[in-house]
Amino acid sequence: MPSAAIIGGGITGLVTAYDLHNAGWQVTVYEASSRWGGKIWTSPVGERLVDAGPDTFLARVPQGKQLCKDLGLDDELVSPVAPVPAYFHYNGGLAPLPSETILGVPTSMEALASSGAVSAAAVDRAAQDLTLPATDLYDADGVELSVGAYCRARLGDEVTDRLIDPIIGGINASDIDRLSLKSGAPQLWAAANRGPSLIRGLLELKESVGATLGSAGADEPVFLSLPGGMARIVDALVDELGDADLRLNSAITDLGQIQADQLVLAVPSLVAGPLVAPVSPGAAELLGQIEYASVAQVTFEIPRSAVEHELDASGILFPRVDGKVITASTWFSTKWAHYQSADHLLIRLTSGRFGDTRALDFDDASLTTHLIDELRSVVDIKGEPSSVRVHRWIDALPQYTPGHGGRVTGIVEALAADAPTIHAVGASYRGIGIPACIHDGRSLAQELIAQ
Ligand SMILES: Cc1cc2nc3c(=O)[nH]c(=O)nc-3n(C[C@H](O)[C@H](O)[C@H](O)COP(=O)(O)OP(=O)(O)OC[C@H]3O[C@@H](n4cnc5c(N)ncnc54)[C@H](O)[C@@H]3O)c2cc1C
Incomplete structure (x- = not known):
C-alpha cells in the first residue's frame, strides 16, 4: 500500500489526506498545534460559535462547494442576507459600494x-x-x-x-x-x-x-458559509479520516524523522523553507522569499439597544488612505441569518495588513477600545460590548508580490529535481482562498494517485 506523510493539518493538508485515504493510501497527518483546521477556526463569542478565520468562501470557484457536497454538508450551505453588500468609509461618513x-x-x-x-x-x-x-x-x-x-x-x-x-x-x-x-x-x-x-x-x-463582493443584485450567491462555523468542514474531514494516523501536537522540524513514499508539505512556505533546506537549498531560498501579513481581530456581541441604527450591510471597509487602524468591520448579525438575534448584534473588527503592523502594538484591551472607537466615528454605538474575543493571526496571510508565479514555478522545479517525493501545497502558492487551497490539495492527491 503506498504511503504519504502530510505535514500540516489545515484545510489543504486534510483534504489531500482525505483523497489519498479514500484511494487506499496509508496516510499520516502531523499537525503542530492542538487542533485541526489551521486558519479555519471557530470559537465561542458569548454563547455563539463564531469564525475567527474565514467565515465564508467564494461560490464561483467550485471546489469549496464540491467538498461540502462530498462531505454531505452542501444542503446546509447558506449565503449572506444583508440588503447592501458593503459600505466604504468616505469623508467621515459612509458610502455604499457602487x-x-x-x-x-x-x-x-x-x-x-x-x-x-x-x-x-x-x-x-x-x-x-x-x-x-x-x-x-x-x-x-x-x-x-x-x-x-x-x-x-x-x-x-x-x-x-x-x-x-x-x-x-x-x-x-x-x-x-x-x-x-x-x-x-x-x-x-x-x-x-x-x-x-x-x-x-x-x-x-x-x-x-461572475458576481463578486458588491455585484449587488446578482442572481447567484457569491459567498457561501455554514451555520455553526467553517470548522464544521474540518470536523467532517477529520471524521472521514477516522482510521488514518492523525497526530496533533506533532510539529515536524526535520523531514529525516519521517518515513513515507510521498511527503506533502501543507504548511506555510515560511515553515516549508527550513524543512526542505537540507535537501533542496534552491527551493528553500525561493520559499523564503514569500512574505506574510499579520492581522488582529476584535469580535464582540453588543446589546441591540446600544446601536442607534443597525447597519443594513455585511460590513464597512476602511480605505488605507484614511489612516485608520481598522481595515474592516463585518456585521455577522446582518450578514448571516443564523447570527440574527433579538437581543444582540455580533460584529467583527479587523486590523493589520502588509506594511501596517500598528494593531500589533496594542494590548488586547486597548486594541478593542481603539477599533470600537474608530467604528464609532461612523456608526452611533452608545453602549459597551458584552462579550469580546481578540485574536491575532501572526504571519497568517501569504503575500503574492509581483513575480510570485515565477517563484512558485521555481519551487516546484527545484523540488522535482532535488527531492521528487516532496510536494508543497497550500495557501502560499496558487491561491489563498479556501476553494483554491482545496483545489491545490486535491490536485496533488489526484496526481499522486495517478502515478
Ligand atoms: C483572518 C483570516 C480570514 C480569512 N478569510 C477567508 C475567507 O473569508 N474566505 C476564504 O476563502 N479564505 C479566507 N482566508 C484564507 C484561508 O483561510 C487560508 O488561506 C487557508 O485556510 C489556508 O489553509 P492551509 O491549509 O493552506 O494553511 P493553514 O491553515 O495555515 O494550515 C497549515 C497548518 O500547518 C500547521 N503547521 C505549521 N508548522 C508545522 C510543522 N512544523 N509541523 C506540523 N504542522 C505544522 C499549522 O499549525 C496549520 O494548522 C482567511 C485567512 C485568515 C487568516
Whole structure:
C-alpha cells in the first residue's frame, strides 16, 4: 500500500489526506498545534460559535462547494442576507459600494457617481480607462505590474485607493502596490490581457468572473458559509479520516524523522523553507522569499439597544488612505441569518495588513477600545460590548508580490529535481482562498494517485 506523510493539518493538508485515504493510501497527518483546521477556526463569542478565520468562501470557484457536497454538508450551505453588500468609509461618513462593481472596479460611471463613494474628479478620471491606450502589463525587468500600479494607470489613484484597495487589498491583507496583478488578482489580470480598457475587459469576462463582493443584485450567491462555523468542514474531514494516523501536537522540524513514499508539505512556505533546506537549498531560498501579513481581530456581541441604527450591510471597509487602524468591520448579525438575534448584534473588527503592523502594538484591551472607537466615528454605538474575543493571526496571510508565479514555478522545479517525493501545497502558492487551497490539495492527491 503506498504511503504519504502530510505535514500540516489545515484545510489543504486534510483534504489531500482525505483523497489519498479514500484511494487506499496509508496516510499520516502531523499537525503542530492542538487542533485541526489551521486558519479555519471557530470559537465561542458569548454563547455563539463564531469564525475567527474565514467565515465564508467564494461560490464561483467550485471546489469549496464540491467538498461540502462530498462531505454531505452542501444542503446546509447558506449565503449572506444583508440588503447592501458593503459600505466604504468616505469623508467621515459612509458610502455604499457602487452597483455594477466587479472586484472593486466600477464598471458603470453613473453608478459610481451616484454612490458618493469618490469625488466627481475621480469619476471623470476612472472614465478615462475607456479611451486610454493599452497599459504595458510588465515592468522594464519583465515582471508583471502590481494591482496598484495597473489600476492607478487605468482608473486613477482615488478609485484605486478608495474602492479597489479595500476590496482586493482587504481580501489578501495586502498593500495593492505590492500585490501581483497576475497572481493576486487573476480575474483583473485576465481582463487586463483583453485590454486596453480594464472596464470593458471585466464586462466581457463577467460571465466567468461572475458576481463578486458588491455585484449587488446578482442572481447567484457569491459567498457561501455554514451555520455553526467553517470548522464544521474540518470536523467532517477529520471524521472521514477516522482510521488514518492523525497526530496533533506533532510539529515536524526535520523531514529525516519521517518515513513515507510521498511527503506533502501543507504548511506555510515560511515553515516549508527550513524543512526542505537540507535537501533542496534552491527551493528553500525561493520559499523564503514569500512574505506574510499579520492581522488582529476584535469580535464582540453588543446589546441591540446600544446601536442607534443597525447597519443594513455585511460590513464597512476602511480605505488605507484614511489612516485608520481598522481595515474592516463585518456585521455577522446582518450578514448571516443564523447570527440574527433579538437581543444582540455580533460584529467583527479587523486590523493589520502588509506594511501596517500598528494593531500589533496594542494590548488586547486597548486594541478593542481603539477599533470600537474608530467604528464609532461612523456608526452611533452608545453602549459597551458584552462579550469580546481578540485574536491575532501572526504571519497568517501569504503575500503574492509581483513575480510570485515565477517563484512558485521555481519551487516546484527545484523540488522535482532535488527531492521528487516532496510536494508543497497550500495557501502560499496558487491561491489563498479556501476553494483554491482545496483545489491545490486535491490536485496533488489526484496526481499522486495517478502515478
Ligand atoms: C483572518 C483570516 C480570514 C480569512 N478569510 C477567508 C475567507 O473569508 N474566505 C476564504 O476563502 N479564505 C479566507 N482566508 C484564507 C484561508 O483561510 C487560508 O488561506 C487557508 O485556510 C489556508 O489553509 P492551509 O491549509 O493552506 O494553511 P493553514 O491553515 O495555515 O494550515 C497549515 C497548518 O500547518 C500547521 N503547521 C505549521 N508548522 C508545522 C510543522 N512544523 N509541523 C506540523 N504542522 C505544522 C499549522 O499549525 C496549520 O494548522 C482567511 C485567512 C485568515 C487568516
